[in-house]
Amino acid sequence: MQKDGIEFMREYLKNTWDGIYTVLVGMRITFKHLFTPAVTIQYPEVKVKLPDRVRNRLYVNIDDCIGCDQCSRACPVSCIEIDTVKSIPGEDLGTTSNGKKKALWVTKFDIDIAKCCYCQLCVFPCPTECIYMTDVYEFSEYERANLLYKFSALNQDEAAQKKVNYEKFQAEKEAQKAAAAAAAAAKPKPETPAQPSDN
Amino acid sequence: MYQFFFDLTGNVIISTLAVALVPLICILLVTLFGVWLERKVSAWMQDRVGPNRIGPYGIFQTVADFIKMLQKEDAVSSEIDGVLYNIAPVLVFAGSFAAFAVIPFAATIIGSEIEVGLFYMLAVSSFVVAGILMGGWSSNNKYSLLGSMRSAAQIVSYEIPTALVVLSMVMLTGTLSLTQISELQTSSFWHWNIFGGPGWELSKFLLIPFMVVGFIIIFISTLAEVNRTPFDIPEAESELVAGYFTEYCGMKYGMFMLAEYGNMFAVSLLVSVLFFGGYQSPVGYLGKTFGIEWLVSLEQFGWFFAKGWFFIFVQMWLRWTLPRLRVDQLMTLCWKYLIPYAVINLVIIGIISLL
Ligand code: SF4
């Protein structure tokens, strides 16, 4: 399609004008932004407030833990490992903050936070609400092993000691039972025939 | 300036080196400061903060980068064309460095007072094209090659409007010497060429609009010649990685960077010589009032740098404002808009200067 000269010239000049004008408009906008304060949050120095229900690093308040293993079983990636040893009579483990009596020594409570997917599924089943999310999110490490968090209040020796104690107690109980059984076997059994007659 | 150093040392070689050192140091400082300013300006325009860790306002960021660059291993791919590959960065840098030889930083500070400074500058800056083509070709990389092809096409095309505007300025001033052009626009901003040059005749006022047009044309076309956005298709990051210097690293890459900022500075200075009085102060000199000779030189140097930096700032401003042009748009702008306007402008300025 052939445009006539005048029309062509008009369009040409309009293009030129548009070109210059739009560049100037753009430049005015960027110039204004030159003096707008930055919106950047300078992260390590300034931190934004996190929302209430953020999911970050787990924390276990081991004083409240009754070692029920429910959190471990809820975890979809099996990153919580719990070992418990029963207490022996005479040992007082105290109660949890909501009044539950503790009966188990938690000899091992390891969370491999490197595996954790922050799903928070372990938090809900806990009967004492002692495993929960904190707002700590800066915990990178150079060694992967450092991400294995150990929450148990007992050190290895103590844990072993508890185990030995329990085993000893158990053995004693076995022995007592065996002794009792032996004693029972040795005795004549007068009541035994009487029992069916009760029915 | 050569004479000054010659008188000082009495040795040809030492004085030559000393003269050559001045623009070299200028380019280095301009690059260091320019990269920093580029980052800061881009950050501010995008409402960010920009470098702020090393030194006050991150001013030493580029120094740190430079040191890092010097220490880098010179990794080369096995399929390159060795000789050309190694010559290319040197050539590109030499081209932009050589342009500084004729730029008068002050009435007394000039590398070489040749009569055809303007011509020399145009000629030597197209030297860069050879280097860019070499780099792109020898890298044996499609991005490099595409980048260098685009760059060559672009620089060669945009030299035409630049040359036309320069020609009209030569017609007006009647000289090719950059020092003389600066001298003509004596110490008041009303005498600058953008305001029609010295004198108070009618022709001066008639010239003003055409001078503005000429300034706009030469600013656009020099912007394209130094491959800056919106004319950065040779190194379009989003398409070509880094264009013709994709395959370079370490100090060779650094040479390309130096050349880029050197070129930016050179064209900014050229524009300010042609239209904004070069090293002339817009208001007069303290040194002349007090009769101190060296202070005048210092002031001129300062004014010249200030003007150069202003235009560099405008280049950055444009970079962070406008998107990149397509290749066809680029060629349309040059051949269908800039060149016709430049020719008409040339004719009109010619007629007016005859009056
Ligand atoms: S948050 Fe999810 S993945 Fe992490 S320990 Fe709890 S249940 Fe396991």
Ligand code: SF4
């Ligand atoms: S669910 Fe709570 S109480 Fe039970 S083992 Fe886990 S942390 Fe301890």
